[in-house]
Amino acid sequence: MADCFYCRQAAVIIAGRALCRKHFIRHFEEKVKRTIRRFGLFGRTDKLAVASSGGKDSTTILYILKKLGYDVEALAINEGIHGYRDGTIEDLKRFCTANGIRLNIVSYRDYFGFTLDELLAKKAFQPCMACGILRRYLLNRASRDYDYLVTGHNLDDEAQTITMNMIKSNTHLLARLGPKTGQISSRMFTPRVKPLYLCSEKEVATYAFLQGFEIKFTECPNAAGSFRASVRDMLNGLEAMHPGSKLGIVHSFLKMMPVLKCLPVGKELSCCRECGEPAGRELCSACAIVSSKLENFKYNL
Numbered sequence: 033m034a035d036c037f038y039c040r041q042a043a044v045i046i047a048g049r050a051l052c053r054k055h056f057i058r059h060f061e062e063k064v065k066r067t068i069r070r071f072g073l074f075g076r077t078d079k080l081a082v083a084s085s086g087g088k089d090s091t092t093i094l095y096i097l098k099k100l101g102y103d104v105e106a107l108a109i110n111e112g113i114h115g116y117r118d119g120t121i122e123d124l125k126r127f128c129t130a131n132g133i134r135l136n137i138v139s140y141r142d143y144f145g146f147t148l149d150e151l152l153a154k155k156a157f158q159p160c161m162a163c164g165i166l167r168r169y170l171l172n173r174a175s176r177d178y179d180y181l182v183t184g185h186n187l188d189d190e191a192q193t194i195t196m197n198m199i200k201s202n203t204h205l206l207a208r209l210g211p212k213t214g215q216i217s218s219r220m221f222t223p224r225v226k227p228l229y230l231c232s233e234k235e236v237a238t239y240a241f242l243q244g245f246e247i248k249f250t251e252c253p254n255a256a257g258s259f260r261a262s263v264r265d266m267l268n269g270l271e272a273m274h275p276g277s278k279l280g281i282v283h284s285f286l287k288m289m290p291v292l293k294c295l296p297v298g299k300e301l302s303c304c305r306e307c308g309e310p311a312g313r314e315l316c317s318a319c320a321i322v323s324s325k326l327e328n329f330k331y332n333l
């Protein structure tokens with residue numbers, strides 16, 4: 033690899049230009065700061081919860097926000113996925129202890145009375161559909177005391193989600209994307225923000241590696257064969273052939289976002305008759321799963 037553009041030391045990554053370890057870390061952290069400023073994600077006095085999985089993305093943003101002096105805590109959801117989540121939660125516990133970050137863990141077992149594995153053993157739900165609904169539900173409930181829920185979504189994640197919703201013609205879901213929470217503004221929803229929005233997966237993985245985070249680069253056993261996995265593989269192939277494709281998708285989306293936000297939102301939200309949380313029908317999606325009355329539910333993950 034070429035020498036660093038700035039100091040002529042050995043480069044570790046090409047991020048626009050060849051950069052050594054020191055200059056890449058500086059470049060990456062500056063990019064995160066610029067993203068926070070550009071999209072007005074949150075302010076210095078805000079209380080932040082980082083939705084933390086113990087993976088590279090959430091650990092990276094947790095570390096950077098702490099380093100930048102934000103009032104930040106970690107919020108983890110343990111879905112109960114055998115051979116996967118226990119390991120990532122242990123990594124997260126160690127990381128938070130080492131960095132003086134408070135960690136709150138909420139589990140499907142404690143809240144719903146079953147693990148994801150137990151749910152899937154009983155009912156033929158598409159794993160990521162059920163898991164995503166229950167996780168979003170718990171994250172929303174558990175983050176009410178915070179001003180913002182920070183997620184570790186990176187550029188690759190966003191390019192995938194945009195493409196998935198385009199393919200499925202889900203314009204109302206598309207309109208909810210972006211670096212800051214979607215169209216729905218309500219005290220019942222903690223605003224969600226994505227400071228890694230313009231950082232590629234490769235950049236995040238490089239940052240996590242260079243910082244020596246103890247992270248298992250394992251994948252959830254349910255991920256294989258999902259629609260997201262197909263779109264991810266397709267976009268990775270496209271990026272390899274035509275570098276900049278993912279960034280192009282996200283930039284195009286950002287240009288279209290003001291128009292998408294003006295589209296009708298769809299159904300008015302009411303309150304779930306079981307739990308009182310926001311719902312587009314009598315039962316919210318989480319209660320529908322819990323009572324196994326989720327039928328013909330259309331959701332993309």
Ligand code: SF4
Nearest residue numbers: 159160163252254255
């Ligand atoms: S890959 Fe699917 S099942 Fe696994 S944690 Fe993610 S959403 Fe849940």
Ligand SMILES: [Zn+2]
Nearest residue numbers: 036039052055
């Ligand atoms: Zn350098």
Ligand SMILES: [Zn+2]
Nearest residue numbers: 304307316319
């Ligand atoms: Zn409900």
